[in-house]
Amino acid sequence: MQKLVLVGIILILFFGCSSEKQITSGTKKKPNTATVFNEKQKLEFDYLFHEANKERILGNLQLAAGLFAKCIKINPNEAAPYYEMANIYDVMQDATLSLAFAKKAVELDGSNKWYRLLYAHTLQRSGDTENAIKQYEKLVELEPNNIDLYFDIAQMQSYIGKHKEALNSLSKVEKVVGIDEQIILQKEKIYIKLNDIDGAANEIQKLINAYPDKVQYQGILADLYLANDLPEKAFAIYQEILVKDPGNPFAHLSLYDYYKSKKEDEKAIEEAKLAFQSPDLDIDTKMQILLYYYSLSDKNATLKKEAFELNKILIKVHPEEAKSYTIYADFLLRENKLEGAKENYLKAIEFDNSRFPIWNQLMFIESELNQQDDLLRDSKKAIELFPNQPIFYFFYGLTNLQKKNFQEAIDYFELGKDFVLDNPQLLAQFYASLGDAYNGSKLYEKSDDAYEKALKIEPKNVYVLNNYSYYLSLRKEKLERAEQLSALCNELEPNQPNYQDTYAWILYTQGKFVQAKDWLEKAIENGGDSNPVILEHLGDVNAQLNNIEKALELWEKAKSFKGESLYLDKKIADKKLYE
Known part of the structure; x- marks a missing residue:
């Protein structure tokens, strides 16, 4: 308002002043006679x-x-x-x-x-x-004499399509300042818009004539020819450049494009290697080339081979640049060469530990390789460097959980979950893991609360449905809730023996032995015949149904698969069920 x-x-x-005489937009200030x-x-x-x-x-x-x-x-x-x-x-x-x-x-x-x-x-x-x-x-x-004004006029003229007028404006500047790179390159662009390649080439030639020792101007002319389907003219100029400057990386890169356009791949990669071997070609340009390779080489064996060769040259020429190792690690990771990728990500971190994506990739690789000690060490370092990034708290907590350091896991899960923003899946994983950690610490009320929070976010999370229902059955608490959760889990992922075993054990705990036997036999059919827990559970059900011989057979089979439950040996020795 x-x-x-x-x-x-x-x-x-x-409008209040409209009765006063109109003042024109001339170049001189008129004397003020209207206002006292x-x-x-x-x-x-x-x-x-x-x-x-x-x-x-x-x-x-x-x-x-x-x-x-x-x-x-x-x-x-x-x-x-x-x-x-x-x-x-x-x-x-x-x-x-x-x-x-x-x-x-x-x-x-x-x-x-x-x-x-x-x-x-x-x-x-x-x-x-x-x-x-x-x-x-x-x-x-x-x-x-203000040269910038002429440039501004030329740009606007060119913008509205008055290209010839723009050329005239720039030529006026050129008469004052002489041969100037900025003016020439501006004129070259305008000639290209007019589709006058000869005119553009003539402008660049003026720079070459004025500065014969500056091979970059020859490079611009060659690139102009190459971009406009005049490859042979371009090739001739690149050769001239390399006579003057054999190591010129830009000429080699341009020749790479030239040979690629003619499908002479072997010659092309040799030119690319020569360009990469030059420290004068900055690493960011080399990275752009490798990123181009990354986007195209996944299903092309030739390009993949070339990319790995260029990666190795990059590391040799730029051994103290984190980027050299990062891009190489990315290629290795795509090939599922996890150890090599990990080695190169760690090398990149030596030179630049400030890059979150590198640490993030490292965590996932160490988790995939199940390298718990390394994951524990590196996730703790990452937390110190990125204290607001929840994923590192999660990996640190998860590794402690796997090592049964329950309190340490709980502390970091509780800290990390508060940093989760707009990522419900990760938040659900935090609560699921808290449920596991609190259960391991026998803090069952907190464990149940964490599982319920996870299910509120992801009601169909089969991991939580299975673990939560199984732990409830072991405690013989909330068995109706446990049965409901496990039934949903088996509905979402049918024929999964571990989930079938959980559902069977909940039925067993409720005294529903015949139904439990049916589900355990399904679990055996679906691949659980070598799982000592499932075998022992089926033995227990048979014992409850007074089929002790079958129970004994199953207990002994469970032991042969290194079953280590508390009462398994005693059950076999006494031929009797113990719980």
Whole structure:
């Protein structure tokens, strides 16, 4: 609402002065005869103008605009407040008001370069490039030796399709400054837009003639030819460059493109190797090339081989750059060469330990390799470097959980979960793991609460459904809830022997021995015939059903698969069920 009121004041000021004689946008400031400006008004104007600038600097743009508006009311023929208002509305991205105030400032004082520059800028922003050019032409009249103005005019002319006019503008500059790289390259671009490749080539040739020792200009000309289907002309120039500078990496890279375009792959990779061997070719350019290879080489054995060769050269030439090892590790990881990938990610960390993605990949690799000691060490380091990244707390907690360091696991799971943002899957994993850790610590109420929170986020998380229901059955608590959870788990992933065993054991705990036997036999059929826990459970069910001979057979088979339950040996020795 404040802006609307201010705009109303501004419009009144504009239209309130409409009876005064119109001031033109000429280049000379006309004398002010319309306003009687006494000393008191001058003091008030100066004070308000000062305060307005202060508020503008502080960022209080609406307040500043209001004060500048008061300045205009005191003296509507002073250009400066209009200019400041135009600047404010330009910052506020109100193109209409910015243009109106800039225009007024120029009408009042056409000799001020800054006023006219802002006016030209607002015209350009509003899409009136033609009139913006006219304002720049008037600026040229004010400052005929300002080379930048000619460049600006040429860019705008080219933007609206007046390419020949743009070339003329640049040629005027060239007459003043002589052969200049910036001017030539600008003209080359315009000739290309005109599809005049000869004209573009002639411009670059002027640079080559003026600076024969600078082979980069020959490279630009060769690249121009190559990009416009004139490969033989390009090839000839690349050869000239290499006579002068045999190790020039850019020429070798361009020859790589040349040979690739002709499907001469062996020659192409040799040129790429020569380019990579040069320390003068920066590592970021080499990385871009390897990333290009990465995107194309997954199912192309030739490109894959070339990529690995270039990777090795990169490491040799840039042995202390983390990027060299990171990109190599990425290629190895894609090939599932986990140990090699891990080695190179660790090497990258030696030179730059600040890259989160590298640590993240390292954690997943060590987890996949089940290298618990390394994962424990590296996840702890990562937490110190990235204390707000939950994934490292998760890996550290998980490794401690696997090592049965339950309290340490709990501490880090509890810390890490609070850093999870917009990642419900990870948060569910934190709660699931907390459930396991609290269960291991025999803090069953907290364990159940954590599992329930995990299921609230992911109601169909089969890992939680199975573990939670199994631990409830072991405690012989909430058995109806356990049965419900395990049934859903088996519905989501049927024919999974471990999940079938859990459901059977819940039924067993409830005294439903016949149903339990059926589910355990299903588990055996689905691959559980070598699982000592499932075999022992089926033996227990048979014992409950008074089939002790079958129970004994199953217990002995469980022992042959290294079953280590508390009572297994005693059951076999006494031929009797113990629980």
